Amino acid sequence: MESKTCPSSKFTKGSLLIGIKNDQEEMDILEEPIKITEDIYEQLKAANSRPEKAVRVANKCITSGCKQWTGDKCGVIDEMLGKVEEGYLKDQLPTCAIRSTCRWYSQQKELACKVCPLVTTYTEYPKEDKFFNH
16 A cells, blocks of 8 residues: 655654745745754744644554544545635645655545645634634
8 A cells, every 4th residue: 555645744853844934824845845853843933833823744644553444544634625715725736845755645536636725734723714713
């Protein structure tokens, strides 16, 4: 079975930085991921006690080792697609270095990419936001 990449992983050393929140509170997906080294980890932690509020990271999908795993797929992308209003979906797919292995893309194809920039891993935002947190 081919290994998949979780596009909304926990912020840890060794993860891949794949997105940075912009002024519109959406994630700008990077064309190339940046490995989170010790230095980058410390810089981001110093700038924000909860880096997940400002960046998105990817790592190996751990399937049943994750609380988001439903038994046969990731529940996050289905939940996010169920919440988003069509007008907020992106028209164009962002350039994405992990698409070929992305768990969400493997489940929902282009729809996953159109909602991806709206997803924040940090979970303590108000639920009524147009931006989706898990």
